[in-house]
Amino acid sequence: ETPFFVNATAGTTVLGAFDPLRAIGKIAKQYNIWxxxxxxxxxxxxxxxxxxxxVDGSxxxxxxxxxxxKMLGAPLQCSFLLAQNSQIFAHANSLGAEYLFHQGDSQYDLGDNTVGCGRKPDAVKLFIGWKIFGTEGYRARIEHLFxxxxYLSRRLKSNKRFRMVLKExxxxxxxxxxxxxxxxxxxLNGENEECSENNGNGLRIKINGEDKVLLGVRDGDKSVPSETSNGDKSVPSET
Structure with a gap:
């Protein structure tokens, strides 16, 4: 069997991991896989x-x-898909029905590149933001976020009440x-997996028959936050 395509991720949802794009890309090219x-x-x-x-190798x-x-702060929804050969989307998605599109010079008509024949204005949102902030503005934004x-990571590492999931x-x-x-x-004795499970179980309660994860408060007790019957969502205090 021949794989349909190879997908690499630049920033996973939970931990933010980046795949080695260049290494994966070279393998995909070697076997002529999308x-x-x-x-x-x-x-x-x-x-x-x-x-x-x-994103080296992208x-x-x-x-x-x-x-x-997401990271650039453009209005929702704003997504774009780029390809080395943009015509491939038209070949893959176009239905070719005469009543859908007028034939002719339609290089800027994106309708026949999508399954739904739509022309979402996402590009306008990015264009306006780019014109206002410029490449330098987006650079400054990204580096400020990092x-x-x-800063938050350093603060957490310096506080003994917190443990980082990843070292880097x-x-x-x-x-x-x-x-x-x-x-x-x-x-500290290395039983963190069991503690994590028990800690998570201590935070899980049911509201209206559905599982909900809340942080309950029990005054004067710094142990695992207790379950509360009133749906208290406040974070345990320092005292």
Missing amino acids: FHVDGSWGGSVIFSEKHKYL NLADSIVINPH RMSE RQNLQVCFWYVPEGIKEYW
Whole structure:
């Protein structure tokens, strides 16, 4: 069997991981397989000279998708799909019915490139934002976001009540565990998997028959937050 295509991710949803695009792209080219890069979340780092190394090799992609409404702050919904050969979308999606489109010079008519024959104005949102902020503005935005992420990471690492999920991050996500006094000893002894499971179970309650994850408060107790019957969503206090 021949694979339909190879997909690599530039910025996963939870941990923000970047696949080694160049290495994957070379393998895809070697076997003549369509190489797609899902840069929905992390693809916008291309605007930053400091962080664009994360998407090194994206130029090898046959197609790539990026969502400017995420890291660039464009209005929802704003997504674009680029390809080395844009005509392939027309060949793949066009129905060819005469009543759908007038034939002629329609190089700017995107309707016959989509399954639904639609012409979403997502490009206008990105165009206007790019005109207002410029490439330099987008660069500054990306690098500011990374600085804020790094600041939060440093603060959490310096606080003994928190444990980082990853030693090193690649993207903006800062994933961490809150480790209360009641389970700190077990955590430090390497029993963190069991503690994590028990901690998570302690936070799960049912509301209207459905599982909900809440943080309950029990005054004066720094152990695992208790379940509350009133649906209290406040975060455990320092005292």
